[in-house]
Amino acid sequence: MARKSHDPLPTGSEWSFESIEDYDAEIGRAAKHFGLDCYPHQLEIISAEQMMDAYASIGMPVNYHHWSFGKHFLATENRYRRGQMGLAYEIVINSNPCIAYLMEENTLTMQALVIAHAAYGHNSFFKGNHLFVQWTSADAIIDYLVFARNYIAECEERYGQEAVEQLLDACHALMNLGVDRYKRAPQLSLAKERSRQKERADYLQSQVNHLWRTVPAKSEKGTSATVQRFPKEPEENLLYFLEKNAPLLEPWHREVIRIVRKIAQYFHPQRQTQVMNEGWATFWHYTILNHLYDEGLLSDGFMFEFLHSHTNVVQQPPYNSQYYSGVNPYALGFALWRDLRRICEHPTDEDRQWFPELAGSDWRETLFMAMNNYKDESFIAQYLSPKLMRDFRLFAVLDDDDRPKLRINAIHDERGYRDLRQLLADHYNLGSREPNIQVWNVDLRGDRSLTLRYFSYQRRPLAEDYESVLEYLAYLWGFTVRLEEQTSAGAIKLLAEKKAQKPIGSQA
């Protein structure tokens, strides 16, 4: 009983497989009409419990086992049961084919919204944005996760669950320092991964041995003034550094570190493009469904329900509301994309002055260009318009702990636009949001101690638990580790030093 094209789409709140197919076909047609380029996708119907499972394993359909995922699950379950939170309507996985989850409990309207949002919006972002293209391998991620899970399960069998758990704990603690921010990561491939694993294990071990074997040539008459540091350049990817250089690790330790590192790397682009990505998906579900409505395919009832959910998502409460929790990335992102379209289609004089090359251009071209080439920080720095700042009534507050009071530094007026834009962009700069900690030196000739250096920015201190992170690091490194702080003025002070209490490999 195929639905003829251009008949109105099914209505009512109950969904069926046929109606989902119908919606998907029409939404796909509209997406094509607008020129969205997507991976093929796969819609998976799941129950609320399965959604919680997916939550707990950071959204991935397969993952290795670890207690922290269990903790996550218990927390989610508890909040969900007490009604403190609803579950997200959707989870979408950056893979090829792109996997979007539809929750069983959703109404037909919500399913259509999720399909447009996730299966076309996010999907095209994954395929088009340069960060995702360069840094993640959509074709291989699922295979890689399967490999990772099996490998870790194998390790558990061979070396004991406790040993693996301890290693993973340590890796997780350093996970946010396990990404390359500037270098491009090589593509993942399951086959290569497997065949190379053995090779890599042997090679790595030999490299490490080589590093430590080097007997220092006796320097004549006192050591030379400039002792060369190792690594020569500070290394930002701590897990990478450990994988390659930590002296006491066995090959399987290195492989597990690598797995955690690869997964961290996979999620890195998502953290850099939250506003853009969510905004993009929201913009497209809004645009596509409105387009279908204009074509007469959707009923008024559908639109009411859809707009109700949509406005909930893009709501931005003001600073003095009890619901306020910072700038809502959905609201900001959605507004940015819509505003960009407006600047292209209906520019004002102000827009012509601020965005001369955008005003009047083809909106689709402009939007796709922006989607392909930016991340949150640069996107905001480039496209946040004065009108948007006025709409959001943005203002900047300087919180300096040397001053007794807060100071309003900029508001949405002529003098403040540029400052506001820069400050907001900076807010989404991962580099300044997360502490900049790098591997500074290893005392190769002495006690093998490892020194990290924290380059503090605007006098911000590290959160207290750096001591426990350092303990994990000492465990992995096997020898003493130190953490120094270098202020912007260049002063250096030692924050903490940890001896390896029970280094890795020393079996209890």
Place this chain on the structure above:
Amino acid sequence: MTHIIDRRFDSKNKSSVNRSRFLKRFNTLIKKAVGEVINRSGIKDLDDEKKISIPGREIAEPRFSHGSGGVRDLIHTGNDRFTVGEELDRPQGGGEGMGSHASPDGEGLDNFVFTLTREEFLEIFFEDLALPNLVKRHLAQIVDHRRRRAGYTQTGVPANMNLPRTMRGAAGRRVAVGGSHHAKVRDLEFQLEHLLRERNEEDPEVKRIRKEITLHRARLGEMPFIDSFDLRYNYHVRIPQPSTQAVMFCLLDVSGSMDEEKKNTAKRFFALLYLFLTRNYERIEVVFIRHHTSAEEVDEDVFFHSRETGGTIVSSALKLMRKIIETRYPSSLWNIYGAQASDGDNWQEDSPVCSKLLDQHLIPLLQYFAYIEIAAQPQNLWEEYQKVQTAHPGVFAVQRIANHKDIYPVFHELFRKRV
């Protein structure tokens, strides 16, 4: 082409491994929390799912991150009154309004709260606990029988006849016995057909064949549809089944010296014991005996809530217990447990009577008898019971509880697995 996959019937508990790993890893913390929950809850609600709260600090996953302090530029929305250069006070406590430090997932770090299922809860709570003498005793003494199917037999009562089996046997027999006759008939009919093409009915050969066919047909006709030989009956055997029923005697002192607080402590102890027994026995009965100078059997409500005053004669309760066992719970059929709670302030002359009663009459009938004394200092009953304990190690135990925080450790001590 889009694929729609229905995953709803896939396994639901993908996280169960991770969940149990979490529980295992923080076993000590959770156990402590479980102990606290026990001390807080009443006798009835020990059965539901349990909300557990453990300190978030202990299970935190540390990461490098910025702490508070330094210089920050915060961007907020909805400006309704601020102008550039204005200075304002820092909001109290953070979080509200200017919201500089709401934790990223909105979750307080003070306590991590989650829910255990009943199974998990009891599992953790009764870990390393065992009922003394459980297996040894009831295998030796308490045997019940249970009927279990054990195939088929050729004899039996009509009610047990198994029709499918019987019909199957009959069909088989008919094929086996009649098969050669059927083959013969087919063969002869084939010959006859050939003969009749050339010869007529009067031919002697045709007549012979016809006669033979009739003979075989008759043989087939004589075969019974069902022979007594075919009959099959369901067969049952009786297998011995250790009885898993138990009776628990709660003996409570309600004399004037037992105040509300002490009774509460006793009640919690009884509740624990009850819960513990339900995990080990299919059926369990509870007998409540309260006493001051005389003892009476009461229901649960009266047992815990009514007030009495007067002196104390413990032996009255023990005598009543013995009488009830003799009339209602023969020890060959029941696992009998006794738990007595008192402040130990017995009438001086009565204590030796008690120990004698236990020693000679009650303990031989019992699996286990636990006496808890709710008092700071040992009382006269305590000393008498100590003697009984030495005489019957493993069956008789005494412990003292000063306040209700001790319940869990004492309970633990009483039922600790002894390897």
